[in-house]
Amino acid sequence: QENVVVVGIGNVAMDVARILCKTVDELKVTDIADHALAALSKSKVKNVYILGRRGPAQAAFTPPEIKEMGEFAEADVNILASEAVVDANSQKLLDDSNDKNAIKNVETITAYAARENAGKPRQLHIRFCVSPTELVEADGRVGAVKLIQNDLVLDDRGQLKAVATEREEVIPAGLVFRSVGYRGQPLPDVPFNESWGTILNEGGRAVDAAGDQVVGLYTAGWIKRGPSGVIGTNKTCAQETVGLMMQDLQVNRMFEPSAPSAEAALKLIQSRQPDFVSFADWKKIDEAEVAKGVASDRPRVKFTRVADMLKVARA
Incomplete structure (x- = not known):
């Protein structure tokens, strides 16, 4: 397509x-x-x-991600000058919050909008304040996407929301990817915030409705704070939770299992999931992937089948 x-x-x-815009030469030195x-x-x-349904100031990507978009060997990045403009309400919210990531994103987006197109073989178009309303069929498959343009309007809570206008357009598309976030699902007997799709918690400690x-009971990652951030964010998030676990351990605020030994825990895990992977097993998999990558001057060559991973782990 x-x-x-x-x-x-x-x-x-x-x-x-990024994957669609990079050349094979750019990708083959990665762990793809x-x-x-x-x-x-x-x-x-x-x-x-x-x-994106809202504007540049509300973009959810991080500065390194948008910066890399302008460094592809054979793809230009295109942003309409009119869509790169930050509206007055967004600017005020930016000024009030002093969100450094959002400010940096806006700076990069503004620079891209002013950049001259170099005529590379591939073109990346980043659009703002638009929402898809229809997949248009062509010969039994998707042939285009109909868009509605949005205005940003302050709601009663002072938050900017995208409101559809009557301005429509159609762009050609033979393939459509949906990448609009994640919503956590509740587990039995685990306190859950239905509005946010997260486990009810304070800093990682699960709390009840009161x-x-x-x-x-503890939580970390997206199920703790919602779908935001990158791997590094999750690391910091997990460290916060583990810190609270250690605090609770110091004051004996914890479960008192009938069989508290590590051996008993291992036996329980094995009974429920015989093919579980320990840290030692993971290290074997990691070493094997890295070793496979050395031959082709790549960081690693990943296993893509669980059976292959388990074979290495059990060796």
């Missing part, structure tokens, strides 16, 4: 666009799976459209 649409404006959307690299070597993609700690 020559024209691809990616719905969403976060880091995952940028990841999809061999079968994916083989498929991408046959790519006919010429245009990639990233669609705000009282649920002893022995």
